[in-house]
Amino acid sequence: MTQQFERVALIGIGLIGSSIARAIKLHGLAGSVAISTRSAETLKRAEELKLGDVYTQSSAQAVQDADLVIVSVPVGASAAVAADIAPHLKPGAIVTDVGSTKASVVAQMAPHMPDTVHFIPGHPIAGTEYSGPDAGFADLFRGRWCILTPMPGADEGAKQTLRHFWETLGSMVEEMDPAHHDKVLAIVSHLPHIIAYNIVGTADDLETVTESEVIKYSASGFRDFTRLAASDPTMWRDICLHNKDAILEMLSRFSEDLASLQRAIRWGDGDKLFDMFTRTRAIRRSIIDAGQDVELPDFGRHVNDTKN
Amino acid sequence: MTQQFERVALIGIGLIGSSIARAIKLHGLAGSVAISTRSAETLKRAEELKLGDVYTQSSAQAVQDADLVIVSVPVGASAAVAADIAPHLKPGAIVTDVGSTKASVVAQMAPHMPDTVHFIPGHPIAGTEYSGPDAGFADLFRGRWCILTPMPGADEGAKQTLRHFWETLGSMVEEMDPAHHDKVLAIVSHLPHIIAYNIVGTADDLETVTESEVIKYSASGFRDFTRLAASDPTMWRDICLHNKDAILEMLSRFSEDLASLQRAIRWGDGDKLFDMFTRTRAIRRSIIDAGQDVELPDFGRHVNDTKN
Numbered sequence: 001m002t003q004q005f006e007r008v009a010l011i012g013i014g015l016i017g018s019s020i021a022r023a024i025k026l027h028g029l030a031g032s033v034a035i036s037t038r039s040a041e042t043l044k045r046a047e048e049l050k051l052g053d054v055y056t057q058s059s060a061q062a063v064q065d066a067d068l069v070i071v072s073v074p075v076g077a078s079a080a081v082a083a084d085i086a087p088h089l090k091p092g093a094i095v096t097d098v099g100s101t102k103a104s105v106v107a108q109m110a111p112h113m114p115d116t117v118h119f120i121p122g123h124p125i126a127g128t129e130y131s132g133p134d135a136g137f138a139d140l141f142r143g144r145w146c147i148l149t150p151m152p153g154a155d156e157g158a159k160q161t162l163r164h165f166w167e168t169l170g171s172m173v174e175e176m177d178p179a180h181h182d183k184v185l186a187i188v189s190h191l192p193h194i195i196a197y198n199i200v201g202t203a204d205d206l207e208t209v210t211e212s213e214v215i216k217y218s219a220s221g222f223r224d225f226t227r228l229a230a231s232d233p234t235m236w237r238d239i240c241l242h243n244k245d246a247i248l249e250m251l252s253r254f255s256e257d258l259a260s261l262q263r264a265i266r267w268g269d270g271d272k273l274f275d276m277f278t279r280t281r282a283i284r285r286s287i288i289d290a291g292q293d294v295e296l297p298d299f300g301r302h303v304n305d306t307k308n
Numbered sequence: 309m310t311q312q313f314e315r316v317a318l319i320g321i322g323l324i325g326s327s328i329a330r331a332i333k334l335h336g337l338a339g340s341v342a343i344s345t346r347s348a349e350t351l352k353r354a355e356e357l358k359l360g361d362v363y364t365q366s367s368a369q370a371v372q373d374a375d376l377v378i379v380s381v382p383v384g385a386s387a388a389v390a391a392d393i394a395p396h397l398k399p400g401a402i403v404t405d406v407g408s409t410k411a412s413v414v415a416q417m418a419p420h421m422p423d424t425v426h427f428i429p430g431h432p433i434a435g436t437e438y439s440g441p442d443a444g445f446a447d448l449f450r451g452r453w454c455i456l457t458p459m460p461g462a463d464e465g466a467k468q469t470l471r472h473f474w475e476t477l478g479s480m481v482e483e484m485d486p487a488h489h490d491k492v493l494a495i496v497s498h499l500p501h502i503i504a505y506n507i508v509g510t511a512d513d514l515e516t517v518t519e520s521e522v523i524k525y526s527a528s529g530f531r532d533f534t535r536l537a538a539s540d541p542t543m544w545r546d547i548c549l550h551n552k553d554a555i556l557e558m559l560s561r562f563s564e565d566l567a568s569l570q571r572a573i574r575w576g577d578g579d580k581l582f583d584m585f586t587r588t589r590a591i592r593r594s595i596i597d598a599g600q601d602v603e604l605p606d607f608g609r610h611v612n613d614t615k616n
Contacts, residue, residue: 125528129606145525189529195533202499202558215591216598236585258559268552281537283519287523
């Protein structure tokens with residue numbers, strides 16, 4: 001319990017914002033927390049959940065006197081938020097965000113940021129398929145990476161302060177330039193989500209197989225994709241619109257590889273299929289060894305089954 | 309603990325075969341269990357695990373005097389197993405299998421089956437990403453569906469007996485014709501696995517993003533696909549070779565839909581993207597309501613995290 005900031009402002013209080021709020025409270029990191037969201041309903045819910053100390057629909061009001069401002073909104077709303085808060089930021093404040101695309105967020109926010117603040121974009125690589133203030137939990141970031149994409153010449157002290165904040169939440173912190181971040185995320189996050197949304201759509205459109213059959217027999221593989229495809233549609237629309245080039249590149253590579261795999265199936269090339277299906281095991285092993293997934297079969301679902 | 313069979317023969321003792329063996333023992337369903345596998349090493353391991361009563365590398369020997377024979381081998385080996393066991397089957401025996409494709413298994417096995425036995429192909433819709441006799445567990449089939457694809461004119465009594473067996477293992481049983489089974493599984497299981505193998509391959513081949521980055525940041529979506537892509541390569545090679553037509557049809561639909569989604573991204577069609585990303589939530593909800601997946605965020609991984 002070491003207070004790191006007098007006042008923190010959280011702009012947006014969905015899954016990520018509310019998890020940060022809970023973690024700040026758990027670790028006693030702020031003297032007070034101001035929460036802002038445009039939706040009156042969401043704001044009311046945040047207050048019921050006692051996520052902060054000050055609640056307002058005005059982001060301009062929330063950031064007043066804040067030493068740390070964390071913007072957690074769909075990336076398409078970044079410019080509007082930046083314009084709203086800019087005139088009210090406290091000199092010396094650290095302004096960061098949690099957006100899943102970084103070049104676009106920099107382009108949207110940086111022009112608005114006064115020279116008197118430290119703008120250090122960020123992206124905690126954590127989440128679940130649920131959204132809204134009820135979905136958050138304090139240890140969401142524990143054991144996960146947080147990528148910072150500081151502007152060239154960013155203040156070292158401010159970077160250290162922000163890094164220390166994420167480390168207190170349990171994260172490991174890495175720095176990257178925004179363009180590289182966007183390429184990395186396009187393959188590890190954006191492509192998987194788009195593919196998941198797509199396959200669920202394909203299954204929903206079949207004439208020969210009923211939806212009831214898809215649901216009943218989903219434990220044979222399909223259900224794994226429905227988790228990602230249950231993610232927040234606004235967030236994912238914005239990601240697709242704001243990381244277009246990197247996503248289109250990854251989609252093109254994916255489709256090229258799939259065409260090659262499809263050809264092997266059509267021509268009955270068993271050796272090629274076997275090779276393709278063998279190389280992938282090592283990556284899962286590495287992910288488990290790196291602590292980024294559980295080793296339990298089926299993600300441990302059977303363990304949960306048994307408890308239910 | 310009600311014995312249903314004097315003697316059960318399990319041909320193949322991998323994830324599925326060994327789970328059946330454990331469930332038979334747990335529920336006391338057989339007077340004795342004969343286990344057969346071609347690999348001396350696997351057979352030795354099955355014996356160490358005390359999965360049965362009789363152990364042999366000869367499937368012909370295992371099926372002697374068996375009232376129930378369950379073939380649990382990669383589907384490409386079905387014809388060879390059928391030819392081996394056919395002359396040694398006990399009159400009145402039920403012969404079934406657990407293969408993930410059914411038209412091909414029927415085509416491979418039925419011609420060998422003597423008129424004196426009941427050949428009722430089956431497919432329990434259950435599994436994990438692990439394989440081999442150590443990977444099995446008795447409640448793998450609990451709450452999961454088992455599809456039987458009996459031949460026209462199959463004996464009602466034999467069907468009831470087999471149905472009862474699977475129900476004792478905790479499954480719900482459905483009947484289907486083999487061609488329809490193969491279409492259903494192509495979308496709920498085969499396409500998801502092929503897509504998962506493919507995306508893991510694509511990620512592994514990038515020049516701009518390192519494998520270390522893919523692993524570190526995999527919790528943002530990618531790791532979900534690595535589970536399916538860690539499945540047994542021999543099994544999946546055989547499925548691709550033996551359900552070719554249905555798989556190619558589903559792949560073609562998937563690619564068509566993906567091209568449309570890709571176009572929406574390229575042209576920045578936010579409304580279309582939002583619509584596509586919205587319709588998919590209802591399916592996940594239905595799968596959870598049907599008891600085919602857990603409701604816990606992230607498949608309950610965080611629950612497991614906390615325990616570790």
